[in-house]
Amino acid sequence: MIHLGMSGRLEILDKETPPKKHDHVDITFHNSKNILRYTDPRRFGSIFWIDGDIKDHFLISRLGPEPLESLFTGDYLFSKAQNKKSPIKNIIMDSHIVVGVGNIYASESLFKAGVIPNKLGKDTSLDECTKIVKHIKATLIKAIELGGSSLKDFYNVNGQSGYFQQTYNVYGMKxxxxxxxxxxxxxxxxxxxxxxxxxxxxN
Ligand SMILES: [Zn+2]
Structure with missing residues (x-):
């Protein structure tokens, strides 16, 4: 299992490509002249060999659902938020509640839902939770269609950065x-x- 941390990325490269500064691991294949190279400038990532069921691994067993899973609904978010005194933005970025909602997706989804990011979980209504969930899903689907997201350091496995950033409504728009x-x-x-x-x- 490869945990990308904050800035880890995987790239398919020719075996002969010399490593650069932040390249840490090459995975080689005996039937290919390509390698899968792990690069991670901030070094929050990690790589594990797993025997047994990956769902029991400590990094995964306590994680919330994926945003696009049917389990992730307005009712679900409302049930998690209604007794929390933390801001709704932190709640949707908490991987024990839902995985994979980073700063950009959280900011953009809250804008679309019309909910201010520092609204406390306990003050967020079911209607607002439903809108937030709807827009997290829509924002992610749009970003995936546009080839991924992110500030400076998102790349797909072919080394291209995504185009989602060109469509931000609020993120980085101060x-x-x-x-x-x-x-x-x-x-x-x-x-x-x-x-x-x-x-x-x-608001
Ligand atoms: Zn406005």
């Missing part, structure tokens, strides 16, 4: 006018992470 209402996009820190929002469109 000081720019909101695409919907022309108010200026603001930024606040929530749990050490930059959180972009429109004060008019989100």
């Amino acid at each position: 000081g720019k006018p909101c695409r919907k209402c022309k108010s200026i996009i603001e930024n606040m820190k929530i749990g050490q992470r930059s959180s972009f929002f429109c004060i008019k469109c989100q």
